[in-house]
Amino acid sequence: MTTDSSQRAERLTRSNALLLVVDHQIGLYSGVRDIDILQLKHNIVGLTRAMLALKVPIVVTTTTENMWGPLIPELVDVLPGVQRIERTTVNAWDEKRVVDAVKATGRKNLIVTGISTDVCLAFPAMSAMADGFQSYAVIDASGGFSQTQVDMGILRMQNAGVIPVCYSNVAIEILADNAAPEAEAVYAALGIPFSTLVFGLKQYYSRVGEKEKSRVAA
Numbered sequence: 001m002t003t004d005s006s007q008r009a010e011r012l013t014r015s016n017a018l019l020l021v022v023d024h025q026i027g028l029y030s031g032v033r034d035i036d037i038l039q040l041k042h043n044i045v046g047l048t049r050a051m052l053a054l055k056v057p058i059v060v061t062t063t064t065e066n067m068w069g070p071l072i073p074e075l076v077d078v079l080p081g082v083q084r085i086e087r088t089t090v091n092a093w094d095e096k097r098v099v100d101a102v103k104a105t106g107r108k109n110l111i112v113t114g115i116s117t118d119v120c121l122a123f124p125a126m127s128a129m130a131d132g133f134q135s136y137a138v139i140d141a142s143g144g145f146s147q148t149q150v151d152m153g154i155l156r157m158q159n160a161g162v163i164p165v166c167y168s169n170v171a172i173e174i175l176a177d178n179a180a181p182e183a184e185a186v187y188a189a190l191g192i193p194f195s196t197l198v199f200g201l202k203q204y205y206s207r208v209g210e211k212e213k214s215r216v217a218a
Contacts, residue, residue, distance in 0.1 A: 009134050009163060010109065012173045018057040018107040021048065022092050022114035022124060025062055026069035029115060032143035034150045042191055043167040044113055044141040045074050049189035050171035052078070053182045057105040060084040061092045063120070090119065093127035102128070111136045111170055117144040118153025126160040134163070141167040168192060 010016065024044055029037060051058055062071055062084050070076075071084055087095040092114075102110065110133045114121030121142045125135035137157050144150035154164055168190050175186050 012109055012111075012136070012170065013176070014054050014056060014174055016107050017109040017111055017174055018059065018102065018105045019048070019051045020092070020098075020102060020110055020112045020124065021058060021060045021075070022112065023061065023063050023068070023120040024072050024075055024113070024115055025065065026072055028068050028120075029072060029143070031145045032115060034117070034144045034147050035140065037143075040141070040143050041072065041074050043138075045078055046190045047113070047138060047141050047167040047171060048075060048078050050175075050186045051111075053185035053189055054171070054174050056174065057107065058082055059098065059101045059105075061095070061098050062086050063090070063092070064088050091123035091127060092120070093124040093131075098124075099131070102133075108132070109134050109136065111138060111165070113138045113141040113167075115143050116149065116153075117142045118149045118156070122153045122157050122162075125157055125162045129161050135161075136163045136165045136170060138167050138170060139164050 021044070029040070032040060048058065058079065060071070060075070060079060060082055062068070063086070065086055085095065085097050085101065087098065089095050092098050110125070110128050112121055112125045112128075112135055114124070117137075117139065121137055125137050128135050135157075137154070139150075139154065144153065158164065171186055171190060175183060177183070
């Protein structure tokens with residue numbers, strides 16, 4: 001299987017993508033050192049909310065919760081209807097229930113986040129590639145226990161054909177059109193500061209346009 005993802009990768013859309021959330025657990029968060037924890041939570045929650053707004057399927061898995069603790073409460077709050085798959089395998093892709101849940105969506109573009117970057121993210125992302133999926137690793141919605149581990153994990157994933165992305169650009173790629181009805185919800189979910197201004201201006205000019213129409217009609 002070639003590792004030249006540029007020959008295989010297709011544009012991400014609402015109909016071909018899904019999100020795999022791997023091991024965002026309280027205990028594992030305590031060891032994250034490459035990104036500020038509040039920023040990490042902001043990014044993964046924002047990405048998850050954006051995917052929900054875009055109706056992109058989400059598969060959630062945890063590992064050995066009696067060791068690493070439950071899913072972080074911030075994700076529990078935004079995923080009330082999504083059942084997480086608890087497993088014992090280190091590599092989420094070694095758990096048949098996870099693979100079956102991903103395959104059941106019928107989508108081939110797998111957006112993956114995980115704690116830690118070099119294990120919980122990298123292992124299933126690379127394994128999915130070997131099973132014929134295209135994996136996108138969301139680096140800033142994942143976390144590692146040292147910068148070296150993160151760097152080596154990203155390098156290994158790239159060598160396997162996994163495409164590194166950020167939480168905001170992957171969601172906006174799927175959104176595709178700022179005139180889409182989900183646009184405001186997506187930008188609000190991502191928490192991009194200038195988006196509030198943009199949609200405030202949109203509402204302002206919409207009101208101005210309506211007033212102008214009323215004036216002309218009168």
